[in-house]
Amino acid sequence: MNNRICDVLDIEKPIIQGPMAWISTAPLAAAVSNAGGLGVLGVGFAPLDFVKQQIMQTRQLTDKPFAINTIMIPENLEAITEVIREMLPPVIYADSLQGLKSDLCSKYFSLWHSFDCKVIVKASCIEDAINAEQGGADIIIVKGWEGGGHVTFEATTVLVPQAVDQLHVPVVAAGGIADGRGMAAAIALGAEGVEMGTVFMAASEASIHLNVKESVIKAGDMSTIITGYSTDEPCRQIKNKLADEMTEIEALNTKAVAAEKLRPVAESSLKKAMMDGDMEMGAVMVGQIVPLITSIKPVKEIIDGVIRETKERLEIISKYKFN
Structure with missing residues (x-):
């Protein structure tokens, strides 16, 4: 039986690289696509000229399918649709916050399909997943909710089987997956x-x-913390001075006051880490x-290792015996 993810996206291996601002730029996205997965440019809130530049650079580095991400909020979609019309990226990766509406999806997905683009949606709850379908x-x-960056509300093991039971399109599992054991578990859940x-x-x-x-490879258990609850867009990141300061602000203030005080503290914190290497006041999500x-x-090596270990784990699982 063919893998539907690979068939729909015209890729070799059913692994998608999550879009990450300041991280998943052309070199990384192209490398993932060249390795058989789907590379995704993390350009959701980027200036449109930068989006175009990244698409052009990615095309110089790979002839394989890749995606750009956008955010499913109305004020963002008209402009990015013009970029999509002009640049024709093979896949559109639509990030969504909770509360995704099917009519918004219908309007833009039909447009993107008319440009011969495939459409992937990341959903944080089953209702949104159904609306996206x-x-x-x-x-x-x-x-x-195990995943980094914006935090969702339920565990991967809770979301995946529900999605598989209620959707007809292929389901991809995200959050808490970094090796073949995680991929094998996701497949066992139906992804x-x-x-x-x-x-x-x-x-x-x-x-x-x-x-x-280096901070990623040195991190241990309980190294992450969720900050920004007061903004209604909490994020998971590595514990550091920035996270401590944000946590203290939220502990000592009302929600509205905390949200206001967090803005100048969190502003540009991702760039401080990714570009400047500031591990104290930079956010590593x-x-x-x-x-x-x-x-x-x-x-x-990452992708081939995950695929190899997944096959090994599934083989072991197939031989599991009950008394």
Whole structure:
């Protein structure tokens, strides 16, 4: 039986690289696509000229399918649709916050399909996943709260089987997956592919500061913390001085006051880490799976290793015996 993720996206291996701002730029996305997965440019809130530049650079580095991500908020979609019309990226990766509406999906997915683009949607709950499918999405990613960056509300093990039971399009599991054991578990839950983000932060091809890669491979259990609850867009990141300061602000103030005070503290914190290597006041947004990442590796080695271990684990599972 063919893998539907590979068939829909015209890729060799059902692994999608999660879009990460300042991290998944052309060198990383192209490397993932060249290794047989789907590289995704993390350009959701980037200036449109930068988006175009990244698409052109990616095309110079690979002739394989790749994606750009966008955010499913109305004020963002008109402009990015013009870029899509002009640049024709093979795949559109639609990130969504909770509350995704099927009519919004229908409007833009039909437009993107008319440009011959495939559409992937990342959903944080089952209702949003259903609305995305009704709106015409080709593939749905459900992300568990274990993942880095924006935090969802349920575990991957809770979301994936529900999504598989209720959707007809292929389901991709995300959140807490960094090796073949995680991919095998996702397949056992019914997913047809996986998305990984944190593991690619330690990829040789990731154009980020070496301090970030070293912080990822040195992180241990309980190294992450969720900050920004008061903003209604909490994020998971590695504990550091920035996280401590944000946590204190939220503990000592009302929600509204805390949200206001967090803005100047959090502003540009991701860039401070990724570009400047500031591990004290910079945000390093990783998932809970970060302790399993212990070395810097080329993308091809990461992907091939995950596929190899997945096959090995599934073979072991097939021989599991009950008394």
